[in-house]
Amino acid sequence: MTDAWFADANPEDPASGAHRIREGHADAPADWPAVAVESGFADDEANYYEKLRAATLTAARDAVAERERADDLQLAHAVRSMDDAERTANELAERVVEWAGTLYEDVPRGLDGVRDIAARDPTTAGEERVVSYATRAVDLLDERDDLRTFIEERAPDVAPNLSEMAGPVLTARLISLAGSLERLAKAPSGTVQVLGAEDALFAHLKGRASSPKHGVIFTHEYVRGTRPQDRGSAARAFAGKLSIAARIDYYSGDYRPEIHTELAERMATIRARAEEGDE
Amino acid sequence: MSDDGLPTGVERRTFDGRERLSTQGPTVYGEPADADGWRAWDASRSKLGGMLELGMDTGLVGGETVLYLGAAAGTTVSHVSDFAGPTYAVEFAPRPVRDLVGVAEDRDNLFPLLKDARDPESYAHVVESDVDCLVMDVATRGQATVAIRNRQFLADDGRLLMAVKARSEDVTADPDDVFDEVLADLESAYEILETARLDRFHADHLGIVARPK
Ligand SMILES: C[S@@+](CC[C@H](N)C(=O)[O-])C[C@H]1O[C@@H](n2cnc3c(N)ncnc32)[C@H](O)[C@@H]1O
Numbered sequence: 406m407t408d409a410w411f412a413d414a415n416p417e418d419p420a421s422g423a424h425r426i427r428e429g430h431a432d433a434p435a436d437w438p439a440v441a442v443e444s445g446f447a448d449d450e451a452n453y454y455e456k457l458r459a460a461t462l463t464a465a466r467d468a469v470a471e472r473e474r475a476d477d478l479q480l481a482h483a484v485r486s487m488d489d490a491e492r493t494a495n496e497l498a499e500r501v502v503e504w505a506g507t508l509y510e511d512v513p514r515g516l517d518g519v520r521d522i523a524a525r526d527p528t529t530a531g532e533e534r535v536v537s538y539a540t541r542a543v544d545l546l547d548e549r550d551d552l553r554t555f556i557e558e559r560a561p562d563v564a565p566n567l568s569e570m571a572g573p574v575l576t577a578r579l580i581s582l583a584g585s586l587e588r589l590a591k592a593p594s595g596t597v598q599v600l601g602a603e604d605a606l607f608a609h610l611k612g613r614a615s616s617p618k619h620g621v622i623f624t625h626e627y628v629r630g631t632r633p634q635d636r637g638s639a640a641r642a643f644a645g646k647l648s649i650a651a652r653i654d655y656y657s658g659d660y661r662p663e664i665h666t667e668l669a670e671r672m673a674t675i676r677a678r679a680e681e682g683d684e
Numbered sequence: 685m686s687d688d689g690l691p692t693g694v695e696r697r698t699f700d701g702r703e704r705l706s707t708q709g710p711t712v713y714g715e716p717a718d719a720d721g722w723r724a725w726d727a728s729r730s731k732l733g734g735m736l737e738l739g740m741d742t743g744l745v746g747g748e749t750v751l752y753l754g755a756a757a758g759t760t761v762s763h764v765s766d767f768a769g770p771t772y773a774v775e776f777a778p779r780p781v782r783d784l785v786g787v788a789e790d791r792d793n794l795f796p797l798l799k800d801a802r803d804p805e806s807y808a809h810v811v812e813s814d815v816d817c818l819v820m821d822v823a824t825r826g827q828a829t830v831a832i833r834n835r836q837f838l839a840d841d842g843r844l845l846m847a848v849k850a851r852s853e854d855v856t857a858d859p860d861d862v863f864d865e866v867l868a869d870l871e872s873a874y875e876i877l878e879t880a881r882l883d884r885f886h887a888d889h890l891g892i893v894a895r896p897k
Pocket of ligand 1 (some may be wrong): 729759800801802
């Protein structure tokens, strides 16, 4: 009965059995408790079930963590692709609008212009080309929207606390910039604060600029919506809580309402300074 | 088994002034509990609870070895493990398994497995043979096939307790047609003992009690 999950497992170490539970297989079930007792893996049936319990719990925890960790990379790829799609669509739009302007009057500028052109009925070979080209750009915009929807659906599963705090897209960006949820969870909060500001940080280290106060988290209302002289504290407070959120998401995955209330209170205090008029 | 047709370990008790099914164990999903540690088993959140509530003859007496397919976050399987013996809980979606692990941590006889019920070989090295009861609530296409593939775990005198969700097979078809088809498929491996619509608790679901042929 070498098929059993405990066949070459160390009876004292749940991790070795857990690995076999995840990777192993058998053509058919057997009376495993009896086999385990016979082979000396377990003292008796009760002892077998204790060992089975420890091993299945470890296996399930590990498997869940691994599968969800793999999902964080999907998010990172999706947000990079979303940005690529947006950037490329803008480039195409510029070209389309410029070209269309020579064939039609009244072409709106930018992405609106592209949608407008794509919806027209071409009458000449030249118009046909420009309408077709505009259609590609519109497809790319739709793709960008689909990627955003995908991120909005997935991020709360992969990182419930980060998604609540930063929103799904910024969550995906932070994961992408850090490299993975694990690396984000293990990064000090000072690093989280300047993720995405690598160029500015590099200049600072070379002595060419002052230290950056915020990276991609600047796009969040908590930082951008705070008056300039308080942005440093806002960014620090926000990054601190994001770090905590990343750790909870990575290590436990539970949603913790209290950290969100704490952050909201902290932000209210920082903003109250502006109202009190202290400079 | 007690004389009301419920397995030992499942009792009707009063919660919030209403008689409800209950089992004894740590609470799981915010269900009410009484001072003696009995917690209400919400039949509208559990197909097996619905089957018991409707008086189906499940053959359960308490203490059996159970293989539960489609455990999700553990709502129903937590009650099962309260009155049953060793309980193997298979679920293939990682997110609910995380909660299922929490439920299993509070119990000695519940073994969570992140596995696909369509692929029994991937857990046949863990789940023992001759289990007394196979509970199935997978709400996915091909529910009959899953039951047939997992027949190998069930003792010859064991029971299949299955909830079929019509919409999982075909959203457009008439539920009755879907149920007929599932039952016809099941007949290749099982003898159907009883069926009942669970609509009072779960719309367009059929409860099935069967035994291996
Ligand atoms: C209706 S829910 C089960 C609810 C659960 N039985 C309860 O009452 O607490 C159906 C579950 O079956 C799972 N499922 C669907 N197909 C599956 C498969 N092939 N293998 C394992 N689980 C599956 C789904 O992920 C979902 O969690």
